[in-house]
Amino acid sequence: KQEVTQIPAALSVPEGENLVLNCSFTDSAIYNLQWFRQDPGKGLTSLLLIQSSQREQTSGRLNASLDKSSGRSTLYIAASQPGDSATYLCAVDSYSGGGADGLTFGKGTHLIIQP
Amino acid sequence: DAGVIQSPRHEVTEMGQEVTLRCKPISGHNSLFWYRQTMMRGLELLIYFNNNVPIDDSGMPEDRFSAKMPNASFSTLKIQPSEPRDSAVYFCASRGLTRQYFGPGTRLTVT
Numbered sequence: 339k340q341e342v343t344q345i346p347a348a349l350s351v352p353e354g355e356n357l358v359l360n361c362s363f364t365d366s367a368i369y370n371l372q373w374f375r376q377d378p379g380k381g382l383t384s385l386l387l388i389q390s391s392q393r394e395q396t397s398g399r400l401n402a403s404l405d406k407s408s409g410r411s412t413l414y415i416a417a418s419q420p421g422d423s424a425t426y427l428c429a430v431d432s433y434s435g436g437g438a439d440g441l442t443f444g445k446g447t448h449l450i451i452q453p
Numbered sequence: 454d455a456g457v458i459q460s461p462r463h464e465v466t467e468m469g470q471e472v473t474l475r476c477k478p479i480s481g482h483n484s485l486f487w488y489r490q491t492m493m494r495g496l497e498l499l500i501y502f503n504n505n506v507p508i509d510d511s512g513m514p515e516d517r518f519s520a521k522m523p524n525a526s527f528s529t530l531k532i533q534p535s536e537p538r539d540s541a542v543y544f545c546a547s548r549g550l551t552r553q554y555f556g557p558g559t560r561l562t563v564t
Contacts (some may be wrong), residue, residue, distance in 0.1 A: 369551070370551060370552075372552070372553070380557075381544070381555055381556070381557045381558050382544070382555040384552065384553075384554070384555075387551065387552050389551070427496065429496075431553070439498075439501070439509065440486045440488070440498035440501045440509070440512075440553075441486070441488075441496075441498065441546075441553060442498070443495055443496040443497075444495070445495045446495065
């Protein structure tokens with residue numbers, strides 16, 4: 339059974355810093371890995387999706403990497419802003435013999451960017 | 454595209470009542486997923502369908518929970534009878550080729 343762990347659980351940094359959020363997963367048989375953002379009381383916003391054959395994806399100030407063999411992914415946020423404050427969730431789309439299964443989520447990293 | 458549509462957005466009910474959550478996936482998507490989010494357990498997969506057929510319901514917590522997908526454009530998640538510990542946000546998602554797209558969620562409160 340796939341398990342996803344995110345470190346740290348919470349992070350508070352001053353505005354302008356570059357930061358790294360970590361995600362690890364136990365089963366390397368994955369279709370893809372997604373990073374989501376969730377604001378308090380809101381739904382999920384997909385930030386980046388990395389296919390299993392890819393090493394990284396970039397969108398603006400965000401860069402996500404994937405090392406499938408070691409079961410790790412990182413989300414790099416450059417020049418952080420107060421508007422980046424949210425919970426960031428890592429989710430792995432695994433597959434079994436019958437095809438792709440649903441997403442397995444980590445517990446998230448609660449990020450606060452201090453103005 | 455309207456995205457994944459869920460209704461109701463908020464539901465407050467008393468313990469013992471039947472609750473039905475509804476989801477309309479994105480047109481053309483052939484996989485549909487139901488997730489539950491709680492503070493204690495985070496986001497968990499409850500059940501998913503491929504081409505309207507339930508594939509894996511191992512995440513459904515108890516027999517009180519049931520899900521149906523009578524056609525490609527509609528799914529329901531039913532809880533009968535509801536209990537206070539069912540209080541959570543329930544998300545529906547659909548997937549086409551690769552990415553899952555999430556609905557806004559239904560916040561369920563059982564008193």
